Amino acid sequence: MTQGAGTRWSDASGVPEPPWRRAPRSAGRAPLTREAIVEAALRVIDADGMDGLSMRRVGEELGTGAASLYWHVRNKEQLLQLVFERVIEEMQLPEPDPARWREQLSDLADQMRAILTSHRDVARLSLGRIPSGPMLAVVNEWLFTLLKPVGIPDNVIAYLGDVFSLYVGGFAFEESLGTASFTGGDLSPEQFFTMLKDYVMSLPAELFPHTQRVVDALFGGGPDERFAFGIDLMLRGLATYASDPEG
Amino acid sequence: MTQGAGTRWSDASGVPEPPWRRAPRSAGRAPLTREAIVEAALRVIDADGMDGLSMRRVGEELGTGAASLYWHVRNKEQLLQLVFERVIEEMQLPEPDPARWREQLSDLADQMRAILTSHRDVARLSLGRIPSGPMLAVVNEWLFTLLKPVGIPDNVIAYLGDVFSLYVGGFAFEESLGTASFTGGDLSPEQFFTMLKDYVMSLPAELFPHTQRVVDALFGGGPDERFAFGIDLMLRGLATYASDPEG
DNA sequence: GTCCTTGTCGAACGTTGTTCGATCAGGTCG
DNA sequence: CGACCTGATCGAACAACGTTCGACAAGGAC
Numbered sequence: 001m002t003q004g005a006g007t008r009w010s011d012a013s014g015v016p017e018p019p020w021r022r023a024p025r026s027a028g029r030a031p032l033t034r035e036a037i038v039e040a041a042l043r044v045i046d047a048d049g050m051d052g053l054s055m056r057r058v059g060e061e062l063g064t065g066a067a068s069l070y071w072h073v074r075n076k077e078q079l080l081q082l083v084f085e086r087v088i089e090e091m092q093l094p095e096p097d098p099a100r101w102r103e104q105l106s107d108l109a110d111q112m113r114a115i116l117t118s119h120r121d122v123a124r125l126s127l128g129r130i131p132s133g134p135m136l137a138v139v140n141e142w143l144f145t146l147l148k149p150v151g152i153p154d155n156v157i158a159y160l161g162d163v164f165s166l167y168v169g170g171f172a173f174e175e176s177l178g179t180a181s182f183t184g185g186d187l188s189p190e191q192f193f194t195m196l197k198d199y200v201m202s203l204p205a206e207l208f209p210h211t212q213r214v215v216d217a218l219f220g221g222g223p224d225e226r227f228a229f230g231i232d233l234m235l236r237g238l239a240t241y242a243s244d245p246e247g
Numbered sequence: 248m249t250q251g252a253g254t255r256w257s258d259a260s261g262v263p264e265p266p267w268r269r270a271p272r273s274a275g276r277a278p279l280t281r282e283a284i285v286e287a288a289l290r291v292i293d294a295d296g297m298d299g300l301s302m303r304r305v306g307e308e309l310g311t312g313a314a315s316l317y318w319h320v321r322n323k324e325q326l327l328q329l330v331f332e333r334v335i336e337e338m339q340l341p342e343p344d345p346a347r348w349r350e351q352l353s354d355l356a357d358q359m360r361a362i363l364t365s366h367r368d369v370a371r372l373s374l375g376r377i378p379s380g381p382m383l384a385v386v387n388e389w390l391f392t393l394l395k396p397v398g399i400p401d402n403v404i405a406y407l408g409d410v411f412s413l414y415v416g417g418f419a420f421e422e423s424l425g426t427a428s429f430t431g432g433d434l435s436p437e438q439f440f441t442m443l444k445d446y447v448m449s450l451p452a453e454l455f456p457h458t459q460r461v462v463d464a465l466f467g468g469g470p471d472e473r474f475a476f477g478i479d480l481m482l483r484g485l486a487t488y489a490s491d492p493e494g
Numbered sequence: 495g496t497c498c499t500t501g502t503c504g505a506a507c508g509t510t511g512t513t514c515g516a517t518c519a520g521g522t523c524g
Numbered sequence: 525c526g527a528c529c530t531g532a533t534c535g536a537a538c539a540a541c542g543t544t545c546g547a548c549a550a551g552g553a554c
Contacts, residue, residue, distance in 0.1 A: 032532080055511065059534095066511080068533050076511065127374070127417060128424035130443075137447050137458050140465065144457030154457075156476075158464040163414075163477040170374060170417035177375035196377075200384050210391030210401075211384050217405040218387065229403075230410040237484030279501080301541060306503095313542080315502055323542065 029063040034072045038082045049120045084125040088135050090115045096146035109231045112168045121176035126169030151243030193219045276310040281319045285329045296367045331372040335382050337362050343393035349482050356478045359415045368423035373416030398490030440466045
């Protein structure tokens with residue numbers, strides 16, 4: 001197989017087109033914007049989870065490579081922050097009604113958890129992050145108009161958002177992890193919990209009377225029930241700050 | 248350069264010693280045990296944080312390579328679980344005194360937080376993990392002997408450990424992150440918070456009256472204060488379950 | 495001496511985040 | 525029109541990562 005002078009070397013995989021025949025690099029796809037990248041990243045997360053999210057995978061989702069993303073986004077960390085804020089924007093606040101403050105707070109927590117878990121394990125982004133967009137001020141103002149009439153002190157409301165989002169985010173995070181990492185192993189949640197239960201029951205009875213008595217409640221109970229308990233605990237605590245618990 | 252039968256081929260980088268002259272591979276260092284590996288990993292975390300923790304780095308800490316660890320540990324995930332359990336074992340429970348249940352619970356939370364933050368950002372291991380060792384049963388039994396005399400229902404105590412450890416672990420986790428990831432950027436926490444404060448104050452005043460009024464409380468307040476508030480909130484909620492709030 | 499088990503370890507594989515330099519498209523100015 | 529610049533794209537490469545493989549060593553059992 002001889003080649004004339006001036007022709008390009010071809011490797012075994014195929015002969016490249018000459019430059020003037022090559023299609024433009026971004027032919028037939030949507031323009032690369034920051035929003036499109038965030039949306040693509042979220043699509044990858046929904047499909048493959050956070051572990052499946054790589055810059056190359058996001059690029060592939062957009063019909064390009066990883067390097068092209070770095071013009072619009074500083075690094076992966078910033079992309080994650082943008083994805084987080086994009087998810088938080090899905091929240092929808094009802095008209096605040098102080099007479100039903102408990103119910104509305106509980107509903108908000110449920111909604112937040114639902115949004116986080118609906119995007120696989122996106123909840124692990126929520127810890128240590130603050131939405132730097134308008135959502136922060138909006139939610140905070142909503143909390144004040146809801147709880148101020150109930151008589152809850154300012155500084156309590158000011159701190160409340162943190163504690164609530166920490167609990168909800170943390171819970172959704174744990175929920176998304178499953179039990180995969182518990183023993184570095186390959187057990188199903190049921191197997192793991194019965195193993196743990198058996199272990200607890202095998203301990204000396206005189207040392208752990210209470211624990212063994214309630215072992216079913218300890219490891220039983222669905223995530224919904226456990227989540228609701230934590231919210232209820234905090235709402236009860238919040239009510240003790242109220243001068244007018246009924247609004 | 249001829250080689251006799253049975254000698255090893257040498258590559259360009261250097262001629263190997265003959266086998267009978269080579270020192271034993273694990274000469275002059277402590278034997279490689281699972282405990283030693285966990286301890287070395289913890290040393291690496293204390294020095295370089297979780298991001299600096301790689302299998303190669305742990306191996307180096309022990310005077311060997313990464314591959315040698317895999318005989319004693321299934322994978323990195325399992326090593327992390329072992330490190331987590333090792334850290335949890337640092338907890339020390341006082342004699343439970345139901346008359347001082349609030350104080351003792353608060354102290355326990357403080358201690359837990361102190362242990363987690365004392366090992367850099369080891370707190371990020373705590374989320375989604377359950378200590379599979381004896382500590383789980385010990386802490387649970389401690390909670391029951393402390394809170395049962397106060398009249399708190401069984402199922403409340405059973406769920407309490409989860410909620411508390413979630414809050415403490417989540418808080419310590421956020422604390423360890425600093426504000427590095429907030430904007431994918433390079434701002435100090437102070438710069439970031441004043442930036443956020445300025446942004447909130449620049450919003451239309453008629454839309455965010457409360458938020459702008461308490462903006463200092465929102466972004467101010469040290470971590471100790473915020474942590475204590477969350478604990479206090481949960482303790483107040485817990486007290487509402489008690490039939491005998493004073494023990 | 496031969497076999498087997500318990501460890502040890504260098505080299506390699508595939509994947510990751512990120513950077514560099516070349517290149518292209520489109521607009522602006524002389 | 526051509527020269528120049530700027531915004532954007534992308535292939536190739538780099539260093540680091542977790543993990544696997546196969547070769548090898550030491551020590552006990554028969």
